[in-house]
């Protein structure tokens with residue numbers, strides 16, 4: 001039986017009721033499914049995409065992720081992003097947060113290293129990092145905007161979330177020079193801030209496809225069903241996750257997981273698909289025995305969820 005797009009949207013409109021969603025990322029059984037840009041991610045797709053840990057591998061085999069996050073009032077966002085990255089298996093994680101958060105970082109996540117904000121802007125400072133995430137709890141003030149603007153001139157692809165998206169919304173000049181293969185992870189309000197107000201999800205998805213193609217980036221449009229929009233305008237629908245996860249900091253952990261996968265060598269689209277799938281699946285596994293789940297719990301659950309998933 002055919003599946004239609006409206007099943008994955010919180011609102012209804014005439015077009016999405018007629019849009020067929022293909023099952024899985026591979027070859028489809030009907031012509032309508034094959035030509036549809038909408039695909040539902042299946043567990044088999046994840047099993048094909050996900051690479052096992054290789055014999056004789058070491059920390060250098062799994063990349064070095066850099067996280068630029070946190071401000072005085074939102075230091076927790078930097079910690080949660082770092083935690084997501086650590087638990088999703090980056091070989092090394094370095095976090096650039098205000099120095100006043102250093103004791104908390106060393107106490108809670110001693111595996112994670114620290115770098116001062118100013119040090120990031122020195123010549124070639126970013127070259128040793130295989131993936132960079134920016135934005136959770138960064139703040140929207142002049143200092144945060146200046147950091148983002150300076151980093152954008154360094155011609156690196158970024159995973160941009162939260163306040164980085166809010167800053168980009170007011171700086172279309174920066175958005176216009178975003179490096180190809182960057183990943184934006186907006187929730188609905190951040191998306192509309194970036195690309196204009198939309199009155200329904202069908203229109204929002206059309207804009208996401210247009211912008212992802214135009215800028216050559218991946219857009220992760222977060223919701224109960226998250227849409228991962230590729231540089232070619234394909235829309236991959238993630239169906240893991242549940243309302244027990246509706247708590248602050250959950251998106252920060254997702255950003256940490258995605259940067260960990262980019263650091264491990266996955267292409268932007270694949271890192272986003274794997275990240276959303278395991279983030280939601282970890283929440284689903286926890287929700288079996290828990291009414292609500294915290295962002296920290298989701299991060300800690302990731303390695304167990306992956307192990308169980310690979311054995312299933």
Ligand SMILES: NC(=O)C1=CN([C@@H]2O[C@H](COP(=O)(O)OP(=O)(O)OC[C@H]3O[C@@H](n4cnc5c(N)ncnc54)[C@H](O)[C@@H]3O)[C@@H](O)[C@H]2O)[C@@H](O)CC1
Pocket residue numbers: 073074075076077078135136137138139162163187188189190222223248249250251252
């Ligand atoms: N422990 C921490 O330090 C935390 C820091 N956080 C950070 O704090 C900063 C600001 O967070 P705010 O909560 O002020 O801003 P948000 O951008 O999360 O929210 C702005 C507004 O949008 C609404 N909104 C968000 N998602 C929505 C959805 N799916 N549907 C409808 N409305 C939605 C919110 O209710 C709010 O009114 C961000 O950088 C964020 O990363 C948060 O992640 C929470 C935890």
Ligand SMILES: Nc1ncnc2c1ncn2[C@@H]1O[C@H](COP(=O)(O)OP(=O)(O)O)[C@@H](O)[C@H]1O
Pocket residue numbers: 162187222223224225226240241242243244245246247248249250251252253254280
């Ligand atoms: N009802 C839900 N079902 C599935 N996933 C959810 C639900 N509520 C929240 N999430 C997930 O939690 C994350 C919330 O991200 P975001 O809004 O950026 O939170 P924050 O800014 O607090 O970190 C997204 O990945 C979203 O898909």
